[in-house]
Amino acid sequence: MAAPDFDDSGNGGLVARQRRGDNAEPLSITEVSNLLKRTVEDRFGFVRLRGELSGVKRAASGHLYCALKDERAVIDGVMWRGTAQQLNFVPEDGIEVIASGKLTTYPGRSKYQIVIDSLEIAGEGALLALLEKTCARLAAEGLFAPERKRALPFLPRTIGVVTSPTGAVIRDILHRLADRFPSHVVVWPVLVQGQGAAEQVAAAVRGFGALDPAGPVPRPDLLIVARGGGSIEDLWSFNEEIVVRALAESPIPTISAVGHETDTTLADHAADMRAPTPTAAAEIAVPVRGELAATLGDFGARKRRAILRPVQLGRERLEARAQRLPRPEALLQPQAQKLDELAERLRRGLKDRAAHARERLQADVARLSPATLRHRIDRARDRLGAVRMTPLLATARLGRERERFAGLERLLASLNPKAPLARGFVLVKDGDGALVRTRAAAAALPALEIEFADGALPVAPTGSAPVKAPPRKAAKRPAAQHARQDDLFGTD
Structure with missing residues (x-):
């Protein structure tokens, strides 16, 4: 029997059948999902949600995925790449934010989510919480360690300034530098607030560090990153991680002069020196030229005094010792008296010696008589006559000298280099x-x-080849020998 066209029973059968009075066709899952999507988007085309970020991740495509939650509920969120690139802060888990966008559904997982068009930190308290969290994370990496700080140059030749070229900050810095110690200043203009400011500041710091010291634009000896005062939102660019890392990695010593005295940013912790104001940064960068000149003058005076002091002390000691020395007259008086005594003794001694010599001469004259002289001459003549000179003594010596001279002559003849010429x-x-x-x-x-x-x-040499000697002619034998040979062979 055929099955009925309508099923009036309350329970469903094995095969789906059209019920009596039902004119609705069954919908597909996709159709229901699309209906729900249009309904949600029409009803919640624009909403603002406040919640805490959770599960933040950035896909390789650049899209940002996260979840917003409070104490009782959670909703997924997505921010497309173009919108995510314009964020003024880096989203992290635990930050309380206000998200603006529209609600929609994701049919692939039967979930609803918010497509975020703008993402802002929910109040200054949340912003400070994010700041503390970022500060703790970067400090754990050692970017704020005191041992990383470098000493600033005493007198930099070139100073680089990273700031806005239109604000009052650069004018204050230039004016203060001109008053204290005029220096060469290179300004790298950047945005100091708003979208892209952090990237420009970081690029300027790295750009100064990449300059060639011998290039057309001199590499600065000192960097000043400066900005005027403002709210925490205005100064937020200098709390960005990209700026902090650029300052920490800069090969040039840096001074952070962001805001006024009460304003503190992460850039202040990363820089080598923090200045309360931009004007104070200029004062820290260079000394006062007048004070430096006065100090140099004081050093010069101290050097001259140090050089002259030993001379002065030596003069004083010399004068004190000279006063204790006796007078030259007192030193020479005993010697002068002794000289007078010796002169008197010499005069008396010469007089006495002359008198004694005169007496001896008179006595000798008395002993010299002609008879005495003749007697001495006779005795000398007798001694001379007693000496006998024999010729043998002279001839023997002459013979020995003649033999020695003949030997020398023979030796000379044998050693004469020209003697062989005769042979x-x-x-x-x-x-x-x-x-x-x-x-x-x-x-x-x-x-x-x-x-x-x-x-x-x-003569002149004719060549290097040896010349052969002419052959020698055989000597003619005497005729008697030839005859004797003939006779020898002729007679058998």
Whole structure:
């Protein structure tokens, strides 16, 4: 029997059938999902939600995915890449934010979510909480460690300033530098507030560090990152991680002068020195030229006093010792008295010696008589006559000297270099008269001189090849020998 067209029972059958009076066709899952999507988007086309970020992650495509939650509920959120690139802060878990956008559904997982068009930190308290969290994370990496701080140059030749070129900050810095110590200033203009300010400040710091010291734009010896005062939102660019890392990695010593005295940013912790104001940064950067000149003058005066002090002390000591020395007259008086005594003794001694000599001379004259002199002459003549000179003494010595002279003459004759010339030998000399002892030396000279026993003959070498000596003719044998040979062979 055929099945009925309508099913009036309350329970569903095995096969779906159209119920009596039902004119609605069954919907597909996609159709229901699309209906829900349109309904939610029409009803909640724009909403503002306040909650805490959770599960923040940035996909490789650049889209930002997160969840907003409070004490009782959670809603997923997505921010497309174009919107996420314009954020003024880095979203992190635990930050309380206000998200603006529209609600929609994600049919793939039967979830509803918010498509975020703008994301803001929910109040100054949340902003400070984010600041403390970022500060703790960067401090744990050692970016704010005191041992990383470098000493500032005492007198920088070139100062780089990263700030807005249109504000009062740069004018205050230049004016203060001109008053204290005029220096060469290079300004890198950047935005100091708003979208893209942090990226420009970080790029300027790294750009100064990448300059060539010998390039057309001199590399600064000191950097000043400056901005005027403002609220925490106005100064937030200098709390960004990109700026903090650029300052910590800068090869040039840096001074952070952001805001007024009560304003503190993470850039102040990362820089080598914090200045309460931009004007104070200029005062920290250079000394006062007048004070420096006065200090140099004081050092010069101290140096001159230090140099002259030993001379002055030496003069004082010399004068004190000179006063204790006795007078020259007192030192010479005993010697002068002694000299007078010796002179008197000398005069008396010469007088006495002359008198004594006169007496001796008179006594000698009395002893010198002609008879005495003749007697002495006679005795001397007798002694001379007693001496006998024999010729043998002279002739023997002459013979010995003659033999020694003859030996020397024979030795001279044997050692005379020209003696062999009489026997047919010759001496070969060069143009200067020096002996030539080898054939190779003779061949290298342009002219030679051959000395014979009877004179010298100039010659010139003809070549390096040795000249063969002419063959010697056989000596003629005497006729008697020939006859004797004939007779020897003729008679058998």
